[in-house]
Amino acid sequence: MPATPSNPDGPTDPTAAPTTAPTTALTADRSFDILIIGGGAAGITTAALLRGKTKCTIAIVDPATTHSYQPGWTLVGAGIFTLEQTTRAEATLIPNGVEWIKQAAATFEPDHNTVVLADGTRLAYRYLIACPGLQLDWGKIEGLTETLGRNGVCSNYRGDLAAYTWQYIRNFEGGRMIFTQPPMPIKCPGAPQKIAYLAADHLRRTNKRAGAEIEFCTALDALFGVGYFIPALKAAMQDHAIAVNYKTTLKAIDGPAKKAIFAVTAPDGTITEAIRAFDMIHVTPPQSAPDVLKTSPIANAAGFVEVHQATMQHVKFSNIFALGDAASTPNSKTAAAVRMQAPVLVRNLIAAMNAQPLTAAYDGYGSCPLTTAYGKIVLAEFTYGGKVTPSFPLDPRKPRYSGWLLKSKFLPFLYWNMMLKGNEFDIGHKERSFADAA
Structure with a gap:
C-alpha cells in the first residue's frame, strides 16, 4: 500500500504544488499531482474546487466531448426541456489550469501510483480521484x-x-x-x-x-x-x-x-x-460499476471504489479518493450527493497532503425531487440510515409547486453556474420531524 506522501519537516502549504514524485517502479509517460478519472458532475466539480485551493498539477481523464445534466432528462421525456437545454460542450466546463486528457482509463495500478489509458499511455499520480460514474x-x-x-x-x-x-x-x-x-x-x-x-x-x-x-x-x-x-x-x-x-x-x-x-x-x-x-x-x-473498476485492485466485490463513507478516502490506498456514483458509499446516487461529497473530499485530500487528520465528513446526504405531476414535487432529502433531513421547514411528503420550481428552474442553474464552477452551496439540511396528517 503506498503511504500518503508526507513532509518530514512538518505540514506544507496546501496551496503550493507538491514536490514529492510518485513512488513507482514503472516508467510513466506523464505525471500529475492529482489525477481525476471521470469528467462528469463529480470530476468537474472536484477539479473546480481543487483549482481554487491548490497550485497542484491536475488532469481530468475522460473521452466524452459532451457533458449532460442528467437530472433534466426526465423533463425532456415529459416535454418540459429540450435535450439541448441539458447539454454543454465538455471543453467549456474544464476549469482553467486543469488539463483534459481525452482518453478512457483502462487499468488501475495503485501499487505503482499509475493509471494506464486505453491508448497505452501511462499516467503517474501522487493522488488519484476516481469518479467514472455508473455503467x-x-x-x-x-x-x-x-x-x-x-x-x-x-x-x-x-x-x-x-x-x-x-x-x-x-x-x-x-x-x-x-x-x-x-x-x-x-x-x-x-x-x-x-x-x-x-x-x-x-x-x-x-x-x-x-x-x-x-x-x-x-x-x-x-x-x-x-x-x-x-x-x-x-x-x-x-x-x-x-x-x-x-x-x-x-x-x-x-x-x-x-x-x-x-x-x-x-x-x-x-x-x-x-x-x-x-x-x-x-x-x-x-x-453497475464500470467494467474497468470491477477488475481493478481499488474496487470492492461489487466493483465500486472502496472508500470510507465519511471521509471518501480509500480503505487501503491512502492516496486514493472517490466520489459520485462509482464510490462504495451507501447513499442515493444523485447529483445532490456529489454536491455534498466534493467539498468533503477536497478538504480531506488537502489534509492528507499536509499529513493532517481527515476531519471533514460526508453524512450521506441525497436529494430526490419526486415529480408526482406537472407542477408537483415531493422533495425527498435524506442522509445515511434513511434520516429525513429537509432543507426547508415544510413537510416534504406533501407535493408542492415550490419543489417544481426548484427542480425545473433553480437546480439546473445551481448545477451549471455554481456547482461545476467550484462554488459550494448548502442551504443547511438537517433532521426534522413532522406530525402525521390526522
Whole structure:
C-alpha cells in the first residue's frame, strides 16, 4: 500500500504544488499531482474546487466531448426541456489550469501510483480521484438494444432517447404503458416512477387517460428506499390509477411484437415468467460499476471504489479518493450527493497532503425531487440510515409547486453556474420531524 506522501519537516502549504514524485517502479509517460478519472458532475466539480485551493498539477481523464445534466432528462421525456437545454460542450466546463486528457482509463495500478489509458499511455499520480460514474447495462435485457428508440421502446436514461419518450406520450391514443425499474443500484432511484406520473398526468390533462392502462413494474419490494416517503408515493400511484407490480424484473423485450418478458418473484421466492403486451414501454436499464473498476485492485466485490463513507478516502490506498456514483458509499446516487461529497473530499485530500487528520465528513446526504405531476414535487432529502433531513421547514411528503420550481428552474442553474464552477452551496439540511396528517 503506498503511504500518503508526507513532509518530514512538518505540514506544507496546501496551496503550493507538491514536490514529492510518485513512488513507482514503472516508467510513466506523464505525471500529475492529482489525477481525476471521470469528467462528469463529480470530476468537474472536484477539479473546480481543487483549482481554487491548490497550485497542484491536475488532469481530468475522460473521452466524452459532451457533458449532460442528467437530472433534466426526465423533463425532456415529459416535454418540459429540450435535450439541448441539458447539454454543454465538455471543453467549456474544464476549469482553467486543469488539463483534459481525452482518453478512457483502462487499468488501475495503485501499487505503482499509475493509471494506464486505453491508448497505452501511462499516467503517474501522487493522488488519484476516481469518479467514472455508473455503467448502463442495456445488454442485460435480451432484445433491448435492437429496439431502443423504436416500436414504442423508450428510456430517459439516454439523453438522445428522452425526446422519443415525449413523442410517444404526446401522441399516445390508448393501450398499455409500462414503466420499469431494475434492481439497485441505479442513478436517481426515483426517476423510473417520475416519468410514469408525468405520463399519466399528461394523458389526464389531454382527456386521454380513460383509454390508457398504466403499469409500474419494479424489481424492488417497495416504491422507495426511505420508508418515510412511501405513503406519499403510494397515494400518487393511486391518484393516477397506476398499477404497481413489485418484484417484477424486466428480462427481455420483443420490440416488433411489442411484448415484454418479466421475472416475477413470489413471497416464497418462487420465480415465474410473465409476458406483458405493451403499446409503449419506458425502460430503466440495469446499472453497475464500470467494467474497468470491477477488475481493478481499488474496487470492492461489487466493483465500486472502496472508500470510507465519511471521509471518501480509500480503505487501503491512502492516496486514493472517490466520489459520485462509482464510490462504495451507501447513499442515493444523485447529483445532490456529489454536491455534498466534493467539498468533503477536497478538504480531506488537502489534509492528507499536509499529513493532517481527515476531519471533514460526508453524512450521506441525497436529494430526490419526486415529480408526482406537472407542477408537483415531493422533495425527498435524506442522509445515511434513511434520516429525513429537509432543507426547508415544510413537510416534504406533501407535493408542492415550490419543489417544481426548484427542480425545473433553480437546480439546473445551481448545477451549471455554481456547482461545476467550484462554488459550494448548502442551504443547511438537517433532521426534522413532522406530525402525521390526522
